Amino acid sequence: MSDVIRIALTKGRLEKDTVKLFEELGFDVSAVKDKGRRLILPISDRNIEVVLAKAADVITYVEHGVCDLGVVGKDTIMEHGGKYFELMDLGFGKCKFALAGKKGKDFYKGYGVKTVASKYTNVTRTFFESKGMDVDIVKIEGSVELAPLLGLADGIVDIVETGTTLKENGLEVYEDVAQISARLIANTVSMKLKKERIDELMVLIEEKLED
Amino acid sequence: MKKYDLITPEGTRDLLFDESVARRTAEDKLRKLFEDYGYSEVITPGIEFYDVFTSKSRYFAQESMYKLSDAKGRLMVIRPDSTMPIARLAATRLKDEVYPLKLFYSQNIFRINPKESGRDDEITQSGAEIIGGCPKKADMEVLNLAAEAIKTFETEDFRFEIGDSAFFKLLISKITSDEEETAQIREYIENKNLPELKAALEKYGCSDDVKNLCELPKLFGGEEVFERADSLFKDEKLLDVLRDMKRAYGYLCCLGLKDKVTVDFGLVNKADYYTGLLFRGYMHGFGMPVLSGGRYDALAGDFGFSRPATGFAVNINAVAKALLKNNGEPLTKPSEILVYSEYDERGFIRCRELIKSGIKAENSINESLESAKDFARKKGIRFVEVVDKDGTVEKIDVI
Numbered sequence: 001m002s003d004v005i006r007i008a009l010t011k012g013r014l015e016k017d018t019v020k021l022f023e024e025l026g027f028d029v030s031a032v033k034d035k036g037r038r039l040i041l042p043i044s045d046r047n048i049e050v051v052l053a054k055a056a057d058v059i060t061y062v063e064h065g066v067c068d069l070g071v072v073g074k075d076t077i078m079e080h081g082g083k084y085f086e087l088m089d090l091g092f093g094k095c096k097f098a099l100a101g102k103k104g105k106d107f108y109k110g111y112g113v114k115t116v117a118s119k120y121t122n123v124t125r126t127f128f129e130s131k132g133m134d135v136d137i138v139k140i141e142g143s144v145e146l147a148p149l150l151g152l153a154d155g156i157v158d159i160v161e162t163g164t165t166l167k168e169n170g171l172e173v174y175e176d177v178a179q180i181s182a183r184l185i186a187n188t189v190s191m192k193l194k195k196e197r198i199d200e201l202m203v204l205i206e207e208k209l210e211d
Numbered sequence: 212m213k214k215y216d217l218i219t220p221e222g223t224r225d226l227l228f229d230e231s232v233a234r235r236t237a238e239d240k241l242r243k244l245f246e247d248y249g250y251s252e253v254i255t256p257g258i259e260f261y262d263v264f265t266s267k268s269r270y271f272a273q274e275s276m277y278k279l280s281d282a283k284g285r286l287m288v289i290r291p292d293s294t295m296p297i298a299r300l301a302a303t304r305l306k307d308e309v310y311p312l313k314l315f316y317s318q319n320i321f322r323i324n325p326k327e328s329g330r331d332d333e334i335t336q337s338g339a340e341i342i343g344g345c346p347k348k349a350d351m352e353v354l355n356l357a358a359e360a361i362k363t364f365e366t367e368d369f370r371f372e373i374g375d376s377a378f379f380k381l382l383i384s385k386i387t388s389d390e391e392e393t394a395q396i397r398e399y400i401e402n403k404n405l406p407e408l409k410a411a412l413e414k415y416g417c418s419d420d421v422k423n424l425c426e427l428p429k430l431f432g433g434e435e436v437f438e439r440a441d442s443l444f445k446d447e448k449l450l451d452v453l454r455d456m457k458r459a460y461g462y463l464c465c466l467g468l469k470d471k472v473t474v475d476f477g478l479v480n481k482a483d484y485y486t487g488l489l490f491r492g493y494m495h496g497f498g499m500p501v502l503s504g505g506r507y508d509a510l511a512g513d514f515g516f517s518r519p520a521t522g523f524a525v526n527i528n529a530v531a532k533a534l535l536k537n538n539g540e541p542l543t544k545p546s547e548i549l550v551y552s553e554y555d556e557r558g559f560i561r562c563r564e565l566i567k568s569g570i571k572a573e574n575s576i577n578e579s580l581e582s583a584k585d586f587a588r589k590k591g592i593r594f595v596e597v598v599d600k601d602g603t604v605e606k607i608d609v610i
Binding site for chain 1 (some may be wrong): 473
């Protein structure tokens, strides 16, 4: 059999969704499900190796070619950038980036330069650059919702799934920034050297997604 | 207090022993190849004016260049690329040379990479450039040379890939002239980002051109790709380019690369600098192309000297890394003999004799015979030769 395909999965929900997808495709995912503390797991009947990593690291591993493929959210792709092929929208892990702030306030009103808090500073910068708008960006690592509540920021750019956290804290979405879902990415050289195997996998996934 | 006196800047490194040998070996092999094929070496300055690298047809993001200013306050950059200085050279000092010109270089380039990306900021590149001549013939010449370049590394684990930037340029020119849109669509094609590409093209309807543009990133692989392209392309100009590409493919097959060549119609360059045939070389064990090149007819014109041109560069860092990884044997061998003498000139004479006869020998500069033996043992040098006042030699096996 030809070379092993190594695929990096973003730990957590995307990992579970991908494993479920593989299971539905009839892959032997028993080792991945029963992983214990191991980080590299085989799908031996398909000669695939699964690597579990944090979102941004999935991109790093794929970019450097130590993993051939990766499953990562569009949010991480937008924030991290980099050079790889973005092959497929896997359809799961759907949510969105949104600009939010205190309920009832008009974010764009007034002349002052706005302060925006976000964990995703690159996404925020790109978004406001595309509007030709100067903003001060403050990086917040944890609960970004605090920033407008404490008066540090006029608004936040963050991932919104249901909007419950926002609502409970008296915040609301002002504007959608971008839609997010899980993507299949590939190292540019792997895509060329292991084309047949990657194509084969993509066709299987595509057929499944169309169902 | 000094804080940075013990480390090298990010993206740079000290190369030790085998690493240096691997790098130099790769460079030497290419230098020999280029010389054998009638190319002449040029060396361009390490520092150039910023203006050289802000030409219309080749764009460098300014944040990727190391900049400084000269005594007059003019903006300079540390060479981020060798092709543009060579175009400058062709347009100035080489203007009255006999054309076509075949040039090669082997020098370092410097680019600022995003921090903590693990990429080299300093890269040794060896490359060849042809300026002038019959473009079709020059394309074949440069393909052959590039294929030979990869072959010199004596690895079977490589792939050669060809494409043509004209496909994208022809198709996009028919649906939009907006620069931003074009750049965006180009990026989607470059990244084979099919979902976004589809979404971006939706508003242009579903003419043949739009469909073909959508198919470009998928058109890669072996010979079978040509059949698919045949059935897709109707436009005469596209078919012309397709014919050229088939010719290039057939040519590479004739050169004995049949199972190594692939084609990719979605090869487009962000720099928008290539105007025709382009190609890349990949080696197993390195996640980026180790060789890339193509035709760049507009570049010399940016320096006021219109000539067709083509060329390629090999990333020597990458090749050296791949070679070190795939090659189990150490590249540097210890000396065979360590010559020790209490009588200085005797030692040197003996050492010189040995070296002349083809033996790797070195002269001991240790304090005593005991420390010389100890040194030899630690360095893996098998024999110590002790030379007496009258020149007699005693050979001791220390291992």
